[in-house]
Structures are given as C-alpha cells and as structure tokens.
Amino acid sequence: MELKKLVTANAGEKLFLLGNESAVRGAIEAGVSVAATYPGTPSSEIGSILYLLAKDANMYFEFSVNEKVAMEVAATAATSGIRSFTFMKHVGLNVASDSFMTTAYTGVNGGMVILTADDPSMFSSQNEQDNRHYGRLAKMPILEPSNPQEIKDMMIYAFDFSEKFKIPVIIRTTTRVSHMRGIVEIGEIRKLDNNAFNNEIIVNNTSYINDKDSHWKKGYFNKNPSQYIPVPANSAVMHKDLVLKLEEIKKVVNSSDFNIIYSKTPNNSNNSNNSINSLKLGVISSGSAFNYVWDVVNGYDLDLDILKLGFTYPFPEELILDFVKDLDGVFIVEEVDPIMEKELLAVLGKNSINIPVFGKLNNVFPLIYEFTPDIIHTSFKNVFDSINNANCDNNLNLFEIADEFSNKSLYICYDGVNEACDEIASDEIIDLMDSLPNRPPTLCAGCGHRSAYFAVKKAGEELGIDEKDMIFASDIGCYTLGVSPPYETADYLLAMGSSVGDGGGFSKATNQVVLSFIGDSTFFHSGIAPLINGVHNKDNFVLTILDNRTTAMTGGQPNPGLPVDGMGSVAPEISIEKIATAAGCEFVKTVNPLNLKKTVELYKEAIEYDGVAVIIAKHPCTLIKGQVKRKPMEVDYEKCSNCLDCINLLACPAISLIDGKVVIDYFACKGCTTCTQMCKERAIKVKRD
Amino acid sequence: MITNKNDSNLNNNGNTHNLNINEFIKDEKFFNDSYTIFICGVGGQGIIKTSVIIGDAAIAEGYNVVMSEIHGMSQRGGVVSTELKIGNFKSSIIEESQADMILGFEPVEVVRSLNKGNTDTKIVFNTNPIIPPNINSQKNSYPDIGRVVKTLKDNYPYVYNIDGDKLAQEAGSIMTLNMVLLGAATGENSFPLSKESIISSMKDNLKENFHEMNLKAIEKGFGSVKSQL
Ligand SMILES: Cc1ncc(C[n+]2csc(CCOP(=O)(O)OP(=O)(O)O)c2C)c(N)n1
Ligand code: SF4
Ligand code: SF4
Numbered sequence A: 001m002e003l004k005k006l007v008t009a010n011a012g013e014k015l016f017l018l019g020n021e022s023a024v025r026g027a028i029e030a031g032v033s034v035a036a037t038y039p040g041t042p043s044s045e046i047g048s049i050l051y052l053l054a055k056d057a058n059m060y061f062e063f064s065v066n067e068k069v070a071m072e073v074a075a076t077a078a079t080s081g082i083r084s085f086t087f088m089k090h091v092g093l094n095v096a097s098d099s100f101m102t103t104a105y106t107g108v109n110g111g112m113v114i115l116t117a118d119d120p121s122m123f124s125s126q127n128e129q130d131n132r133h134y135g136r137l138a139k140m141p142i143l144e145p146s147n148p149q150e151i152k153d154m155m156i157y158a159f160d161f162s163e164k165f166k167i168p169v170i171i172r173t174t175t176r177v178s179h180m181r182g183i184v185e186i187g188e189i190r191k192l193d194n195n196a197f198n199n200e201i202i203v204n205n206t207s208y209i210n211d212k213d214s215h216w217k218k219g220y221f222n223k224n225p226s227q228y229i230p231v232p233a234n235s236a237v238m239h240k241d242l243v244l245k246l247e248e249i250k251k252v253v254n255s256s257d258f259n260i261i262y263s264k265t266p267n268n269s270n271n272s273n274n275s276i277n278s279l280k281l282g283v284i285s286s287g288s289a290f291n292y293v294w295d296v297v298n299g300y301d302l303d304l305d306i307l308k309l310g311f312t313y314p315f316p317e318e319l320i321l322d323f324v325k326d327l328d329g330v331f332i333v334e335e336v337d338p339i340m341e342k343e344l345l346a347v348l349g350k351n352s353i354n355i356p357v358f359g360k361l362n363n364v365f366p367l368i369y370e371f372t373p374d375i376i377h378t379s380f381k382n383v384f385d386s387i388n389n390a391n392c393d394n395n396l397n398l399f400e401i402a403d404e405f406s407n408k409s410l411y412i413c414y415d416g417v418n419e420a421c422d423e424i425a426s427d428e429i430i431d432l433m434d435s436l437p438n439r440p441p442t443l444c445a446g447c448g449h450r451s452a453y454f455a456v457k458k459a460g461e462e463l464g465i466d467e468k469d470m471i472f473a474s475d476i477g478c479y480t481l482g483v484s485p486p487y488e489t490a491d492y493l494l495a496m497g498s499s500v501g502d503g504g505g506f507s508k509a510t511n512q513v514v515l516s517f518i519g520d521s522t523f524f525h526s527g528i529a530p531l532i533n534g535v536h537n538k539d540n541f542v543l544t545i546l547d548n549r550t551t552a553m554t555g556g557q558p559n560p561g562l563p564v565d566g567m568g569s570v571a572p573e574i575s576i577e578k579i580a581t582a583a584g585c586e587f588v589k590t591v592n593p594l595n596l597k598k599t600v601e602l603y604k605e606a607i608e609y610d611g612v613a614v615i616i617a618k619h620p621c622t623l624i625k626g627q628v629k630r631k632p633m634e635v636d637y638e639k640c641s642n643c644l645d646c647i648n649l650l651a652c653p654a655i656s657l658i659d660g661k662v663v664i665d666y667f668a669c670k671g672c673t674t675c676t677q678m679c680k681e682r683a684i685k686v687k688r689d
Numbered sequence B: 001m002i003t004n005k006n007d008s009n010l011n012n013n014g015n016t017h018n019l020n021i022n023e024f025i026k027d028e029k030f031f032n033d034s035y036t037i038f039i040c041g042v043g044g045q046g047i048i049k050t051s052v053i054i055g056d057a058a059i060a061e062g063y064n065v066v067m068s069e070i071h072g073m074s075q076r077g078g079v080v081s082t083e084l085k086i087g088n089f090k091s092s093i094i095e096e097s098q099a100d101m102i103l104g105f106e107p108v109e110v111v112r113s114l115n116k117g118n119t120d121t122k123i124v125f126n127t128n129p130i131i132p133p134n135i136n137s138q139k140n141s142y143p144d145i146g147r148v149v150k151t152l153k154d155n156y157p158y159v160y161n162i163d164g165d166k167l168a169q170e171a172g173s174i175m176t177l178n179m180v181l182l183g184a185a186t187g188e189n190s191f192p193l194s195k196e197s198i199i200s201s202m203k204d205n206l207k208e209n210f211h212e213m214n215l216k217a218i219e220k221g222f223g224s225v226k227s228q229l
Helices: A017-030 A042-052 A067-079 A090-106 A134-137 A148-165 A232-253 A285-298 A317-324 A339-350 A375-392 A397-404 A417-426 A425-433 A448-462 A478-483 A498-508 A520-526 A530-534 A575-581 A598-609 A645-650 A675-677 B047-060 B107-112 B145-156 B164-171 B174-185 B195-205 B208-226
Strands: A012-017 A034-037 A060-063 A084-089 A112-118 A170-173 A180-185 A260-261 A281-286 A304-309 A310-311 A328-335 A470-473 A513-519 A540-545 A589-590 A612-618 A633-635 A657-658 A661-664 A684-686 B035-042 B065-070 B078-087 B101-104 B122-126 B161-163
Touching: A012 B047, A012 B065, A017 A042, A017 A148, A034 A042, A034 A067, A042 A060, A042 A084, A042 A397, A067 A084, A067 A090, A067 A112, A067 B161, A084 A589, A090 A112, A090 A134, A112 A148, A134 A170, A134 A339, A148 A170, A148 A180, A148 A232, A148 A684, A170 A285, A180 A575, A180 B047, A260 A425, A281 A285, A281 A339, A285 A304, A285 A328, A285 A375, A285 A575, A285 B145, A304 A317, A304 B107, A317 A339, A328 A339, A328 A375, A328 A397, A328 A661, A375 A417, A425 A513, A425 B107, A425 B145, A448 A478, A448 A513, A448 A540, A448 A598, A448 A612, A448 A645, A448 A675, A470 A498, A478 A513, A498 A513, A498 A530, A498 A540, A513 A520, A520 A530, A520 A540, A520 B164, A530 A540, A530 A575, A530 A612, A530 A633, A540 A575, A540 A598, A575 A612, A575 A675, A589 A598, A598 A675, A633 A661, A645 A657, A645 A675, A661 B107, A675 A684, B035 B107, B047 B065, B047 B174, B047 B195, B078 B107, B101 B164, B101 B174, B107 B145, B161 B174, B161 B208, B164 B174, B164 B208, B174 B195, B174 B208, B195 B208
Parallel strands: A034 A060, A034 A084, A084 A112, A112 A170, A281 A304, A281 A328, A470 A513, A513 A540, A540 A612, A589 A612, B035 B101, B101 B122, B122 B161
Antiparallel strands: A012 A180, A180 B065, A260 A304, A633 A684, A657 A661, B035 B078, B065 B078
C-alpha cells in the first residue's frame, strides 16, 4: 500500500493498516487542522507519515522541539476552535505534563486528542510507566483501543466528545496496539465548513478557512481570561468546573459503545478440563490485554463472560455493577499497573458486593511487562485448577481460593516461556538454542558516534586518565548504544537532556573528569536550559553535541538544526554553535569526528579546559539518503599484524574476523576511514577496484 | 492446520519431551481455517514488507488477519520479527509452540524462534548467515550452518532449507531475498493462500519496475520448496 492511500482511500475500503497508520487516517477523517509531536517509539510512525501527508490532508504538522511545545501547539489550536492532535511516547507526556495538566482546566473549543503510546516490556524505552495514571492526575477522560480499527474509531469519537465536553481526551495505546496491523475499514472524511465548530470563528465577516497562505483551516481565539488564565482565583473556579464536567462524563461512560459485554455460552460442555463447576466467573479487560483474553476464552471455549472496556476513565461504575451482579468472582486483566483493579475493588467495596477479584494484586497475573496469550492462558488455568481441586462451588470457597493466591509469593513476571519450550523441543535443539550468539543493535558502519567515542577514549588515554575516573553522562539516542563494549561510554542516564544537568551535577559532586554526550535532536529538546545552568554555575565538564543532522533513533525525523520543517518545507536552520555561544560558553568548537587526530587533540584541550567546554561533533548519520557514496576499505595482509585493534576497539559491523583474518565487508563498509586512521600498521586502505 | 502436540510423530533420539504443561483443551472449531506464521530475521532484510504482502493476500482471499511487528532497533542490525495470524484471532501474538510456520530469513534467528514451533510446524528458512558484528566479544560463537541444518532436519519433519542469497542473485538482485522466501513459504503444501493472490499482493505493494524481478524471485523460492516436498 502506498501511504498516499491514507488520504485518498474511499469510504468502505478495507486496508491492512498499522495502528499508527490508522491513527493518521483517524486524524484525517476527523478533520484535524493542527497536529504536533516530538518523535518517540512506539508512536514515531504517526509523525513520519504526517511529515509526508499533512499538506495533502489539509493539516498543519510540526515536529515540535519537544513534547511540551507540541502540547502547547495543540492546546492553542483547539482553544482557537479548530481540531488538534498531539501524540507522543509515554515518557513524552512527562515532558509535556506541566502544560498538559492545565489544559484540563482551561478546556478546549475545537476537539483535542492526546495520544500517548505506552511501551509495556520496554521494547524501546527507558521505563514502563502506565500513562493511565496521567488521566486520573489531570481528570481527563481515557480511551484504550485494542486494535488499529479501534484506534481510528476512537479518534473520531474522541474529537466529537472533546468538543462536546470541552476537554482534551487521552487515547492510550501500547506498543502491541500501535505496532499491530489489522483490517481497518475506511470512513468518510469530515467536511470542514465555516460553521463546523462554532460561529465565532467568523469575525467581521472574515472567514478563516483556507486563507491564501495556509493549506489548513484556521480558527479564531476569543479572549476570556477567566477561562484561560489560571491565576489562583480563576483556577479555583476552573477546578470546580472540571470536577462537575467529570461527573457529567461519568454518566456517559456507562453506556459507551466502546464498553462491550461478550457473553459466552460454551458450545462444548464436554471439555471437562476447561470447566469450573457451577460457578459463574467473568473477566474485565482493556487494550491489548483484552485481545489475549478473548482469544483464550474463545480458543479454549471457557465459560467466562467478558466486559471489554474501551472508555476506561472515568471508570464506568454502573456498568461494572451490572456486569458483576450475577457473578461469583471476577478476573481483571490490564497492562501494566493494577489501576482498574483498584477502582474495581473500590466499586465493589462501596456497593457492598462480596465477590473475589482475581488480578495483579493477588498474584494471579504478573505485575510487570506486557501480557501474552500464554500468560493469560496460564493464569486462567491456575485459577480454574485451584477451583476444581478444591471442589469449590460457592462464593465463600472462592474467597478461599483468592486467599490462596494472595498468600503466594509476589508474582512479578512470567517466566513460563522457556519451560514450555523445553517441554516440546528435544535436548539437541535445546542445546543448540542455548549456544546461540546474541544480536544486539550496534552503531552502523560509518557512524560518526563511533569515531567520537573512539577519540574521547584515546584522548583520556593520552592524558593518562584512568578510565574509571572518566564519568560518561549519556543521553537518549543512537549514541546510547555506547553503553556496550568496546565503547563503554555511557555511565549514567536519566531522561532526554539529562546528560547536561548530570554533567554539571557530577562536576560539583566529584573531582572526576566529566564527559557528557547528547545528540542534536536531544540538545534542542532539553539540553539548552541545563547548558545555561552549567555555565552560570561555573560547572566543569565537556559537553559533546553529536550533530548527525537528524533524529536517527526514532527513524530520522528533522529537528530545528535542519533547514526543513515537519511538512518538508524550507525552514530556518538553528545554529547549535550560536546557541552554545549565546549560553555563555567560551569553549565552543566544531569538528568532524571522522578526523580522528583532530578530534583527539580537541578532546585533550577540552578536558584540560576549566569550565563548560562544548564540542560539536558534526557528521551526518549514514542512513540519511542522498549522500555521496565513499569508497570502501580493504586490509593489506602484508602489513596487517593481526593485532585485532580494529575489531576490538571499533566494533564496526563491516569488520569481522573470518578464519583468523580481519576482513572488511565492502558491501557494508561506508568508507568512513576511522579504521584506516586508527590502524597502527597502516594496513587498511581504500579498496582497489 | 490444527496441531496436536501430544502426537509427536518424531522421536529421533528418544529424547523428545512430552507436553505436560497445564493446558486447556482447544476448541477445534475456533482454530478451523486458521494459520499462524512467525517471521524472523535481521533488520533490513525486508521482513515487514513480506509480512504485509501475506496479510494483504489473506484479506483478498476473505480471511481475517492480524499481525505484530517488532522493529524497535531494526535499523541498527537487531532482530526483527513479525507474527501473522490468519483466522478468528484478535491478538497478534502467537502462543508458544503454536506457529503453523516459521519463516526464517537468517538461520540463527530461526533457531532462536523455535519456542514458537512444534514438530508439526513448517520451518522454511534461508541458510545464509548474518554474523553479529560483536561476535568476537561474545561467549558463544556463530554455529556451523551445516550443523544447524542437520539438527533441524533431525528434529523436525518439515524443514525446508533455502539458499536464499543464491536464488535472489539468480533472480536479479540480492534485494529480492525476501521475495524468494515469500515464494518458498507459498510453496509449502499447508500454506493457505494461493500463489496467484500472493503475486497480486506483491504487485500492489512493490514498485512496478521491480515486478518482473520479484516475480522471478517468488518462482525460485516456490520451486525450491516444491522440490523438497
Ligand atoms: C521524552 C522522550 N521523548 C522521546 C523519546 C524518544 N527518543 C529516543 S532517542 C530520540 C532522539 C534521538 O535523536 P538525537 O539526540 O539526535 O540522537 P541520534 O539518535 O540521532 O543519534 C528520541 C526522540 C524519549 N526517549 N524520551
Ligand atoms: S542510524 Fe545513524 S546515528 Fe544511528 S547508529 Fe546508524 S549511523 Fe549512527
Ligand atoms: S570498515 Fe572502516 S571505513 Fe568502513 S565503515 Fe567500518 S570503520 Fe568505517
């Protein structure tokens, strides 16, 4: 499928879409006028696609400098009466949180949707936080889709809902939903007419739609300080209004079409292994977890009713009461934290309903990581077995079963996978599986980050500094791969931009040599304020800004250092050098890290400099298209002494040891010459044709 | 297409274990008309594209299909895998040992994913290795390919080893490796979709100027598996 189809497809067409693609189509169908993000996996593809399609979709789109700005861009658009969409990975909402919290107070006029993509099991993240907490913190409604179709359906619903209740709506996905592909039925694109949202956007008979210098619909901001300026006197009223709003929303969730009961009448009652006496149990679930529940319940014909919650906050109390009224016990299955479980327990307690809940809090389901069908299968089976073994046939006994699980040791995570495999595979296969090499991600052949790391370590060595006395304060990007050998240039990391503040902190806390590393995108994102802090507070560390001309880790999105904006148009290029200078740094030098000698010398100078020294290591990421192809290298075996330094110190994927000899894969080699320069025997040269 | 793991028809070394994990009994009706494929390899091999082509073909033939893609660090030479589930499923993760087919783009990655298979699983794989760049600093070395193929054949009845790189080159370019493997999967008797719908889906998904070459690649892979049946 060509991505263009996300704009051109006709209503009724069925496409095989990635969750993130479906989110794009949802934004288009809903008539979003302004979209903003800062890239982050698992939601990165939404931005990468809008970069290509926004203009065709009559949408303004930007890669904001960070998530907080993206939140602000979306909030002001929605306040001005047009529809806006912001999306980010879970930790992005931490960055955006300050403005985010207040948007619930100020409210919106045009619909505003905030998509947060959580990452259970941390496929590409530094933590596993459950952003459903944020909805509760801000008192903002949450929808949780389970598949790509639902992402789109919920987006469209959320925009209408947001406009109706004048509040932003959170859509919480997880990696498995954002990166799931499924059949999506295309719907109509919402027609944008002058009066689509409210009449106020026409002022003095001027229409603000598609005016000549923009391809997107504009809104109009009507002043109303008591609504938009949260000074204490106003906020006090706003908070009250918000609570009242939430009460109104509570009435809606109970009858939401996204909250569905799947009743199960077993078709195969002679599956004695699968039955649980005469007890009636049910399951409450949401998001990806629901998919596993549904597959296990149907694939094994289990006698369990399922309540699938799509609109999960405010928690639909009446619906829950209705669902549990005939049940003897209920499972609650959710990723990651037991959030609904606690709400469920509160609802049951408040209404004096005495049935046991089987969830994370009593060790029925594991506490962390994403679920799988196997986990759900095993957990259901464990409870079924306990019931059958106890010959449990009344509610009272069921409490004993629940207690039995409560008394077990803490169920942190599932480790049944290997067990299952050992059951099936032969010893010979198990042996083979146990002897496999791993395949960690590595810096690409020709990556400038490698050269910079090599140079800094060389400089330390030449200055006679013990490696343990060099603190590498790292940051988030491809260069975090420096954590692994042979580089070992990442010692401490908290979040995006932290390398700069950490550098300052370590330089105050210790007398060690402090070397901070940050990427260009991350520097713009959150490295500038701490740099000012460092200079102002007379810190002493070396900050390397690895300017590879892109946001590589998340798929190569542009950033403010490039002459291009979020829709591919020409844009002012912001100079990192000037920013560092303006921040007060007196040592600001730019170097091409592929020039090893120069880079090593520069590091020696910077390390000896007293104060904040900034080195901008500038070399484009090898994945950027349209670069001149350099000639690959080859080894001159007459000179090569087989010291293996190139292999052991560079770990370039293009260099390997084959039958005891160093071999350069000319297909993979990018001709960066780092190996050539570091080889003591001068045995690596440009390959002759 | 429904596997019965208790019916281990292979017991080469007398050490194949019996499955005795606590399990519910499957509802055969639910699994009728279902087929699950675990596809694995290394970033940059075209695994996701291949999976999408199969998914689109399944939709064209009227099936429901869901798929998982894990591509967090794929560009940096890490492992990439997808899970395709054709049938009544809502979840896109294949249960342990339940894959009907493992389609491997790289031999070590096939072995790594054997937990998704059982002795009825069709294992179709490229025998050309991609050696991890840090192999010299690892405890384990890259296994001998001959040993990998032999061990797989000794332990699983449906193993099809494909010299993917060679066939791709014959088709016109190493870039067609994924189409060779797609053709190979299609050639396996259990594969539920027709070659015609796979080809038509390939044409929908890939640029026209490469259709001819990719067609050749599909045929080569297809033929390679047919000759091993
Ligand atoms: C708050 C937050 N937002 C987004 C991300 C996702 N993310 C990981 S690395 C990265 C950017 C890396 O770009 P850059 O600093 O230029 O380094 P490069 O990968 O190009 O080397 C992003 C956006 C994150 N981890 N945290
Ligand atoms: S993607 Fe670019 S920045 Fe990342 S490792 Fe590869 S070359 Fe380096
Ligand atoms: S082999 Fe040498 S020249 Fe080629 S990419 Fe690797 S380090 Fe650079």
